[in-house]
Amino acid sequence: xxxxxxxxxxxxxxxxxxxxxxxxxxxxxxxxxxxxxxxxxxxxxxxxxxxxxxxxxxxxxxxxxxxxxxxxxxxxxxxxxxxxxxxxxxx
Amino acid sequence: xxxxxxxxxxxxxxxxxxxxxxxxxxxxxxxxxxxxxxxxxxxxxxxxxxxxxxxxxxxxxxxxxxxxxxxxxxxxxxxxxxxxxxxxxxxxxxxxxxxxxxxxxxxxxxxxxxxxxxxxxxxxxxxxxxxxxxxxxxxxxxxxxxxxxxxxxxxxxxxxxxxxxxxxxxxxxxxxxxxxxxxxxxxxxxxxxxxxxxxxxxxxxxxxxxxxxxxxxxxxxxxxxxxxxxxxxxxxxxxxxxxxxxxxxxxxxxxxxxxxxxxxxxxxxxxxxxxxxxxxxxxxxxxxxxxxxxxxxxxxxxxxxxxxxxxxxxxxxxxxxxxxxxxxxxxxxxxxxxxxxxxxxxxxxxxxxxxxxxxxxxxxxxxxxxxxxxxxxxxxxxxxxxxxxxxxxxxxxxxxxxxxxxxxxxxxxxxxxxxxxxxxxxxxxxxxxxxxx
Ligand SMILES: Cc1ncc(COP(=O)(O)O)c(C=O)c1O
Ligand SMILES: [Zn+2]
Numbered sequence: 001x002x003x004x005x006x007x008x009x010x011x012x013x014x015x016x017x018x019x020x021x022x023x024x025x026x027x028x029x030x031x032x033x034x035x036x037x038x039x040x041x042x043x044x045x046x047x048x049x050x051x052x053x054x055x056x057x058x059x060x061x062x063x064x065x066x067x068x069x070x071x072x073x074x075x076x077x078x079x080x081x082x083x084x085x086x087x088x089x090x091x
Numbered sequence: 092x093x094x095x096x097x098x099x100x101x102x103x104x105x106x107x108x109x110x111x112x113x114x115x116x117x118x119x120x121x122x123x124x125x126x127x128x129x130x131x132x133x134x135x136x137x138x139x140x141x142x143x144x145x146x147x148x149x150x151x152x153x154x155x156x157x158x159x160x161x162x163x164x165x166x167x168x169x170x171x172x173x174x175x176x177x178x179x180x181x182x183x184x185x186x187x188x189x190x191x192x193x194x195x196x197x198x199x200x201x202x203x204x205x206x207x208x209x210x211x212x213x214x215x216x217x218x219x220x221x222x223x224x225x226x227x228x229x230x231x232x233x234x235x236x237x238x239x240x241x242x243x244x245x246x247x248x249x250x251x252x253x254x255x256x257x258x259x260x261x262x263x264x265x266x267x268x269x270x271x272x273x274x275x276x277x278x279x280x281x282x283x284x285x286x287x288x289x290x291x292x293x294x295x296x297x298x299x300x301x302x303x304x305x306x307x308x309x310x311x312x313x314x315x316x317x318x319x320x321x322x323x324x325x326x327x328x329x330x331x332x333x334x335x336x337x338x339x340x341x342x343x344x345x346x347x348x349x350x351x352x353x354x355x356x357x358x359x360x361x362x363x364x365x366x367x368x369x370x371x372x373x374x375x376x377x378x379x380x381x382x383x384x385x386x387x388x389x390x391x392x393x394x395x396x397x398x399x400x401x402x403x404x405x406x407x408x409x410x411x412x413x414x415x416x417x418x419x420x421x422x423x424x425x426x427x428x429x430x431x432x433x434x435x436x437x438x439x440x441x442x443x444x445x446x447x448x449x450x451x452x453x454x455x456x457x458x459x460x461x462x463x464x465x466x467x468x469x470x471x472x473x474x475x476x477x478x479x480x481x482x483x484x485x486x487x488x489x490x491x492x493x494x495x496x497x498x499x500x501x502x503x504x505x506x507x508x509x510x511x512x513x514x515x516x517x518x519x520x521x522x523x524x525x526x527x528x
Contacts, residue, residue, distance in 0.1 A: 009313050010147045019313065045150070055406075055428065056133070056150040063303060065423065067409055085309045086145035088323050089152065089330070089358035089425035 003031060003076045006083040014042040023082075028059065029072040031082065046084060056087045111156070112139040119184075122242035125160060126182040129153040129327050132429075140182075142243055142324040152425065153327045155182045162375055164346055167338075172197040174231055174335040180371060181335070182328045183238040191266045192237055193259070195223040195230030196335050200343035200491075205459035206472075210479050214489045216349070218340055219462055225262045225286065226497035227255035227418075227465075228361065232332035233263045233321055239328035240269070240319035247272055247318045251308035253301050253357065253418045254283030255496055260321055261290035272318075274304050280417060282500045300412055302423050322358075333361045337368025340491055341378050348372070348383050350488035353478070355471045355495055356387040356396050356441065357419040359426030365493075366433050386484065387430050387441035388474035390416035390466075394443035396427040400434065401441075407431070415446045415504050416466040418496060440483045448473040453498060453505050463498030471495070 002022050007015050015021050023038065025031035036043035048054050052072075059066045060083040066074045076082060111128035118140070128137040133151030144153055162179050170176030174196030175188050198220050207215035223230040233256070240248050248264040249272045250256050257273040264271030273287050277296035288294045297304045305323075312323045321329045341348055348369055354362045366385055372378045389397045392414025399407045407427040412420035424430075434441050444452070449466055452473030457463050464472065475492050478484035498505075513525040 006310065006313075008145070008309075010143075010145050010150075013147075045148075054150050056145065056152065056425065058306070058423065060306065063299070063306070065302070065409060068411075083306070083310065085306060086150050087152075087423070087425035088144065088305060088309060088326060089360045 002078065003080045003082055005031070005035065006081070006085075008084055008086055010086065011042060011045055011084065014039040014045070025076055027070075027072065028061065028066060028074045028076055028082070031076050032072075058085045058087050059083070060085065110137075112137055114139055115141055117244075118242060121184050123155070123182040123239070123328070124184055124187075125157045125179060126155045127158050128156045130156040142239075142245075142319065144324055144326045155327050155331050157182075159371075159375060162377070164342075164377055167342065167377075174234060174332065177335055177338050180338070180375075181235055182331055183235060184242065187238055190238070190241060191268070192234050193224040193230050193263050193266060195234055197339060198222050200340060201460065201462070203460050203492075206456065209455070209459050210476055210486075212479065212484075212486045212490055216340075216344075216489075216491045217456070217460060217462060218336065218491055218493045220336065220493065220495050221462070221464060221468070221497035223259075225255070225258040226500065227259065228333070228336060228493075228495040229255045229259035230263070231335050232256075232329045232360075233259040235332035236260075236319065236321035236325050236329035237263045237267055237269075239325045240321070241267065243319065243325070245317055245319035245325075246270065247315070248321070249273060249308070249311075249318055250321045251275075251301070251304040251323070253420060254279050254287075254500070255418055256322065257287040257294070258283060258290075258500075261287040261294070265290045274308055276300050276304055276417075280501050280503065282502060286500065301421050302409070305421075305423075330360050330364055333364035334368035334371070336361070336493065337365040338372065340365075341369065341372050346378050348378055348381055349491045350382075351384045351386065351439070351484060351490040353386045353388055353471055353475045353484075353490070353492045355419055355467045355493070356389050356424065356427070356430055357421040357467075358424045359387070359396060359430040361495070362387055363426050363429045363433060366437075383437060384439040384485075384488075385433050385437045386439040386474070386478060387434050388471040389441065389443040390414040390419055390449055390470050391443045391445050392416070393420045393422060395422060396424055396430050397441040397443040399427070399441075400431055405431065414449070415501075416449050416470045417501075418465065418467045419470060440478065442474045442477055442481075442483065444470065444473040444477055448477070450505055450508055452476065454508065456494070457498070462494060464494045465496040465498050465501040466504050467496050468494040468498075469504070
């Protein structure tokens with residue numbers, strides 16, 4: 001079960017500069033555990049002290065914001081594309 | 092002598108200017124004027140001035156921090172009749188006027204006696220930003236973003252946009268001789284598409300809503316070298332341009348703050364910056380301190396901030412927009428939580444109205460004040476009316492409503508509602524028979 005995860009510029013220090021990494025997990029929460037094992041420190045950047053997604057980070061499975069899905073319980077099926085993107089303002 | 096440093100509005104104690112991160116040696120001296128660093132609005136962490144927009148610690152938005160010099164009213168009044176009169180308070184170099192730009196700003200502040208009478212307000216002004224070079228307030232933010240793009244030696248000037256920003260980026264890029272690429276949702280109003288495509292041959296229509304376009308732009312910004320996305324990687328500089336709306340309102344009122352302001356909210360950036368402008372003017376001693384109630388306006392079909400305000404919660408649940416007010420159709424507004432804080436803290440509110448009320452708002456402003464606004468302004472005027480009717484706005488206080496865009500760009504919104512009152516033969520008897528007067 002491999003899922004491809006797009007890493008934003010500010011987190012690439014944790015992935016050795018890689019903009020895309022592979023991880024495993026049936027849900028977003030499991031995927032973040034897997035990412036943490038491979039790239040220590042990354043989970044705490046994405047999740048806050050209470051274990052929820054930080055306020056200014058948007059996580060997408062495919063093209064859908066996980067807050068329209070099941071948040072951290074959102075399924076991340078084999079072959080899915082996950083993107084972590086800082087929130088931006090101003091249209 | 093140095094005036095007090097004005098810190099980002101809610102950041103916990105940003106470090107003083109002398110501990111600011113060292114600037115990139117490739118930048119020329121004074122490239123960003125009196126700006127000293129980019130500071131996280133959430134945790135105060137500072138990074139060097141550059142094409143950065145998210146805090147590496149907490150993902151919070153980065154904002155420009157300054158060490159302002161002493162600035163006098165006279166110095167400002169002696170400046171040009173555009174936003175560069177406030178250049179000392181913006182992240183732009185002192186020689187900014189030498190570089191081609193669209194020179195937006197110093198738009199009219201009109202006393203709106205008819206609209207005030209209609210709504211039962213004692214004193215009302217319309218800050219009319221529809222007369223900017225590409226007919227929306229976005230020319231202000233783009234002028235600052237263009238300066239940053241130039242100083243950072245960007246090769247491509249770009250944006251995701253609900254339309255007005257695309258117009259402003261395409262025009263400013265053309266004048267600056269830069270390559271522009273602008274991304275819009277494919278269902279955008281036709282006039283807004285044309286208003287970009289005349290200035291650039293690289294208008295990209297994306298099948299999706301603004302939030303999809305925004306996501307795409309963020310991904311491109313992370314991969315492509317030398318691109319300045321005005322509202323993504325140079326966002327901190329861009330956003331500062333909205334402060335000039337607040338400065339102008341205060342200056343045009345005779346160097347004082349209004350009591351109440353009604354401002355449209357899409358991402359919420361503009362509202363937070365108008366507030367920041369008022370606070371800076373007070374900190375710099377340019378106006379007297381006083382309470383200013385700040386109100387946000389949304390269309391019900393895309394009202395995540397208003398919904399959170401009414402529910403009394405701090406978190407904003409994103410929505411899928413469905414409204415004619417497309418320039419306000421951002422379902423996941425990044426600055427929404429700050430809008431909530433500001434409106435609550437100042438005794439204002441966030442309100443929303445239906446699409447029919449948006450159309451009525453457009454006609455109301457047109458028929459009382461002769462100002463043809465787009466759907467965003469219809470939303471703002473409609474919300475002003477609703478705030479009066481529901482008693483949320485104090486009718487005895489001095490109020491300013493901001494019209495951020497021009498009605499010709501969203502003609503379709505009212506085209507079916509207005510037209511000839513009669514079609515008659517060219518004869519006097521036909522005119523009399525029509526009963527028009
Ligand atoms: C005409 C107009 N008014 C208001 C806004 C909202 O500004 P903000 O996104 O800063 O809230 C926009 C664009 O986003 C706009 O085009
Ligand atoms: Zn931070």
